[in-house]
Every structure is written in structure tokens, then in C-alpha cells.
Amino acid sequence: MGRILLERVKHTRMFIRHDQLEKIFEEFDGQCMALSKEQRLEKYKTMLENPFRFFRGSAYLFYYDVTKVPSIFHTDDEKPTWIQGDLHMDNFGAFQNESGDIVYDVNDFDEGYVGSYLYDIIRMSVSIALYLEEQGLNTSAQEMAIHHFLRGYINQLKRFQRKQDDPRTLSFTKDNTKGPIKRVLKKLEKRQRTHFLQDISQINEEGKRVFLWNEEVQPVSKEEFAAISNVLPNYAIKDIAIKHGSGTASIGLKRYYILVDGQTDALGVEDLVLEMKEVRSAIPAYFLPYNETFWAHYEHQGARVVGTQKAMHHLEDPHLAYVTMDGQEYYIRERSPYKKKVKPKNYTDLEDYFVTTSIMGQITAKIHARADIDYSDVFTYHSEVEILHAIGKHHDIFIESTILQAMRYKELVYSDFELFKEWVEEKFKS
Template sequence: MGSMLLEQVKHTRKFLRHDQLKTIFEEFDVQCMSLSEEQRLEKYRTMLDSPFRFFRGSAYLFYYDMTKTPSIFHTPDAKPTWIQGDMHMDNFGAFQNETGDIVYDVNDFDEGYVGSYLYDVIRMSVSIALYIEEQGLHNGAQEMAIHHFLRSYISQLTRFQRKQDDPLTLTFTKNNTKGPIKKVLKKLEKRQHSHLLQDITHINEDGNRVFLWNDEVQPVSNEEIAAITKTLPNYSIKDIAIKYGSGTASIGLKRYYILVDGATDALGVGDLVLEMKEVRTAIPAYFLPYHKTFWTHYEHQGARVVGTQKAMHHLEDPHLAYVTMDGQEYYIRERSPYKKKVKPKNYTDLDDYFVTTSIMGQIAAKIHARADIDYSDVFTYHSEDAILIAIGKHKDYFIESVTLQAMHYKEIVYSDYELFKEWVNDTFS
């Protein structure tokens, strides 16, 4: 092939993908999310931080691509799994559960939906590759970390199927974890309940505890105060703030912090912070088969997020709720003072990555196995049975297949990231 012809092929391929990206981002961020140009720019600037951050903020692109790729490992449409919907390395973390225990689990449920388990598994596997490459580690290390995640996922599903563990009661604490996760959990034991309050509130000149304003925590209008107070009549509200700078995909959605007096957390301590977050239709819903029973139960998108968290967590936040305010749907949960992620600085060697992704595999299996007939009448079967049937007897082939797909898609993410940078510069400069 001549050099001129080769360049034309490259140009056409790049042009077509560039046009796809532009169409998808404008459809979801403008038409579906109704983001202003300022909000879009804030979101896109965050996504420009790295290919991993870009991946986090473009779940709709992932589902657009992945739902066009058939696999023998999908469960049948008639036997979907309740999936987390946006599974990646940064959507796991520590927090305090209802009984006061500090646990490690999935901590984001905004994209919870029903569909093949494989979308969670592949999205998580791609994120492992992106995350580890960002730390300067080679493809072999990335593939091995994915293998640990997948083997642990299958092994834990098998333990549930054999009744060796119960997804309703299995928790991940300092007593049954290792490596960076165990260290984070042990460190959090020393944290005081007042840690969050000390960080984001202060006592004003009138002797009242109120929010401390900074770049991320800002005052709200009188109209918002009135609307939130009316929406939450059962709480004694001391102060309200709007929170900026959290997440990636959710940038542009309203997120309020509400300082509440008289309510108590898991240990009975008063003065806590509630998070009230705007929510939209789950991204997977645009691409996966319609599930009438699920939509009947969770037509309100706040109810869907709350339902997902209740289904996947062993114990629920006592303040979980959903509301509608000014025509927008929200969910409410406690902002835990013990919330913490495993960060890159917590990894000291390759084994730390392997141990961590293995535990994440167990957690992924737990949330899939728990959120079925054990919890919800949306399901009439055990998800672990359906998933293990889909994987079949050739587990090594499944692991190699998913790893190959994840590593291939990682390269697509890197290519898309470069196109995305060009598009943002051309569009918003």
C-alpha cells in the first residue's frame, strides 16, 4: 500500500471515530444530561487528566462499543444480573456500616441496572489495566492483576453456589483482607467520628456549627434552602451547601451537603452530614435490554440508586432515601466520615496490586450474588448459578478471553483519549 493511500486510510479511520465521539458526547451530555457549556467544560477538563479519568467519565462510550461485541460468556437476556453499572478501581472504598464496622466494598451505585454480569467484569478489567499502566507498570503486570480479579470473582461465586459463604452476610473488614485494603481499614479505626465535621464545618460567631466555605463547598441560594427544607421535613437542618469537584461522570449534577442536628449515625453520634445528589437515568439503560419488572419497581431514578445500594450492601445506611425536588430526582445518604479509597501511594509492589484486585473480585461476586432472589423479587433465580453456567467449565479460557478484550479496549481508550483532547481543544478553545 502506497504511503499516500495509507495516510488516507488513517485519516478516514480517525475521522469516523472522531465523528462518533462527537455525536456520543453531545447526545449524552447535552441532550440527556442537559449540561451547560460551562458544566461540559468542567467535566471535560477533569477527563483530560488521564486516560483512566477519561474512561471514568465516558461510560456511555464503553457501553456503545461493548454492546456491539457478542460473547459466548453473556448470560441470557432472560436471566440478567443486577449490575453496578460503572465498575472501576475508584468505585471501591472504605466506609462505616450500620453496626459501626468499617468495611471495604463498592461505594457508587448511580449506574445500577440489570443486564449481563459481563459488562461489570469487562469494565472493571479495563480499569485495572488503565490504572496500573498509569503507575508505570507493564502489560504483563496489568494482565496478571486482571487474572487475579477474574479468578477471585469466579472462586467467590463458586463458594456462594456451594453455600460455603453467604452473600447476605459476607463483609470485608480488616480481619479478612490483606495488603493495602487491610492497611486502609486499620488506619481508619483511629479516625474520629468528628473528622469530617472538623474538615468541612466550623463554629460561627453565633456559636452554631455551619459549613466552612472553600472551592468545593459553597453556599446555596435562599430558594434552594427553602426547597430542600420543604423536601426534608423530618430533619432538623442546621446548614446547607452545594458540593463541587466530586466524581467525573456526575459533574454537572447537583450535589448538596446537608448538616443535620438531632439525627444519629451508626454509633448514635449526633451532627452528621447528609449528601443529597441529583440522579438521571442509568447509562446502561440506554444500551441494554429493557426489563419491565425492574422499571416497574424503580421508575424513580433515586429509588433505583437506593434500591441498588440496598441490594448490594450487607447493611444499609439508615438515612438512605429518595426524593423529588423541583421536578428533579435525588437520592440521599449519609456522608461517611470514614470514607476512604486505596490510592496509588498505598501500593508498594506488584503483590499489592494482585492482592487488591483479588479482593475486588470477591466483592464484585458478592454484590452480583446478593442482589438477586436473596434480596429482590425482581429476580426468580440465583445470579451466581446463571453466571457460572455462562462461564462454563473452561474457566481459563474465560479469563484469557476477558483479559484479551480488556487489554485491547485499553488501547482503544488511549486512542480515543487523544481524539477527545483534539475535539475539546477545537470545540471549547
């Protein structure tokens, strides 16, 4: 009898969580995102690759869970931080800034919003644990990597507070980084800007540069070409393609590559590719306090993403813009030919993971500290001051608490991943 009752307890707990998952996925992917059955299946197939991919594609589930958990380390609701909103290991990368330097920074701003800094910190910490788990590293290594991330974050905030560094000008290059990040940046220095264009384009029989078609890069219809040309009247457009297969959470949103002529980058090279991506409301906005001042400035979702990137990057992309086309909102930026992530193959030992997460902590501190009164009139205070005040003097307690929460949530992600597999099989078996 006791065994039967225990099984009933386990079944009921899983049944309730299964029901929560189903309602959340139906609401956000089915209603808010309005994804078709085919688009949802494409997204879910990617999420089924592993728990880390599942975590990347279900930010709404993360916020549904963690916004219910109070913490003494949250900043006051009246003094939020401009957060990246979807911080994880694969949302950092290398690219060329507008001075021609190859830098390493956060490279995704679709979920930018205002709220407690702690949501970025916890989401990144969970992602570190999941990422390292996928590489076969044990719990101790995962916890130590998170520790380095958090220590890097706190130490960099303190440097800003003491005026030892300036968040408005600090950037991360081969000269002030180590390990895999430094190696990737040094390797990119040898890459020619034209390599990217050669990879995705060709000179046709008429002597014009056009895109090369493949599974991920496909031609657009005449109507799409005309509509995009209409909203970008200041560019001499050579060709337009629709881009498939990028990201996880953004699957189902339209993304275009636009080959333009007559524009030059910091090094004077002509011909570049713009990326025009459809954007919806930020996922954190559904769960965090409504900020009237923020929305007064960034009602257009493309403006919100562009504003987030400008706030968090030292040197802004001169091609950043936002448009509305056929009732949908988009943002535009240059698709950097130097875009590159640190991949699993780039790590050679444990120390490489620790050095990398520490630098990611410094970068996270930079984007939080920069996107306040230094950049935007939405803020009347310095975020680094408010964050350090919330963390207090007992840094070790903050670190231990965050690691504990991240590791517990990692286990929930693995459990949810199994339920998700069952649900997708049930929902899309036909």
C-alpha cells in the same frame, strides 16, 4: 502512491471514530444530561487529566462499543444480573457500616441497572489496565492484576454456590482482607468520627455548627435552602452547602451536603452530613435490553440508586431515601466520615496490586450474588448460578478471553483520548 493510500486508510479510520465520539458526547452530555457549555468544559477538563479519567467520564462510549460485541460468556437476557453499571478501581472504598464496622465495598450506585454481569467484569478489567498503566506498570503486570480480579470473582461465586459463604451477610473488614485494603481499614479504625465534621464545619459566633466555605463547598441560595428543607421535613437541618468537584461522570449534576442535628449513627454520635445528589437515567439502560419488571419497581431514578445500594450492601444506610425537587430526581444517603479509597501511594509492590484486585473480584461477586432473589422480587433465580453456568467449566478460557478484550479496549481508550483532546480543543477553543 502506496504510502498515500495507507495514510488515507489511517485518516478515514480516525475520521469515522472522531465522528462517532462527537455524536456520542453531544447526545449524552448535551442532550440527555443537558449540561451547559461551562459544565461540559468543567467535566472535560477533568477527563483530560489522563486516559483513566477519560474512561471514567465516558461510560456511554464504553457501552456503545461493548454492547455490539457478542460473547459466549453472556448470561441469558431473560436472566440478567443487577449490575453496578460503572465498575472501576475508584468506585471501591472504605466506610463505616450501620453496625459501626469499618468495611471495604463498592461505594457508587448511580448507574445501577440489570443486564449481563459481563459488562461489570469487562469495565472493571479495562479500568485495572488503565490504572496500572498510569502507575507505570507494564502490560504483563496489568494482565496479571486482571487475572487476579477474575480469579477472585469466580472463586467467590463458587463459594456462594457451595454455601460456604452467604452473600447476604458477607462483608470485607480488616479481619478478612490483606495488603493495602487491610492497611487502610486498620488506619481508619483510629480515626475519630468527629474528624470529618471538624474538617468541613465550624462553630459560628452564635454557637451553632455550620459549614466551612471553600472552593468545593459553597453556600446555597435561600430558595435552595427552603426547597431542600421542604423535601426533608423529618430532619432538623443546621446548614446546607452545594458540593463541587466530586467525581468525573457526575460533574454537572447537583450535589448538596446537609448538616443535620438530632440523628445518631451506630455508635451514638450526633451531627452528621447527608449527601443529596441529583441523578439521571442509568447509562447502561440506553444500551441494554429494556426490563419491564425492573422499571415497574424503580421508575424514579433516585429509587433505582437507593434500591441498588440496598441490594448490594449487607447493612443499609438508614438515611437512604429519594426525593423529587423542582422536577429533578435525587437520592439521599449519609456522607460517611470514614470514606477513603486505596490510592496509588498505598501500593508498595506488585503483590499489593494483585491482592487488591483479587479482593475487588470477591466484592464484585458479592454484589452480583446478593442482589437477586435474596433481596429483590425482581429476580426469581440466583445470579451466581446463572453466571457460573455462563462461564462454564473452562475458567481459564474465560479469563484469557476477558483479559484479551480488556487489553484491546485499553488501547482503544488511549486512541480515543487523543481524539477527544482534539475535539475538545476544536469545540471549546473560544
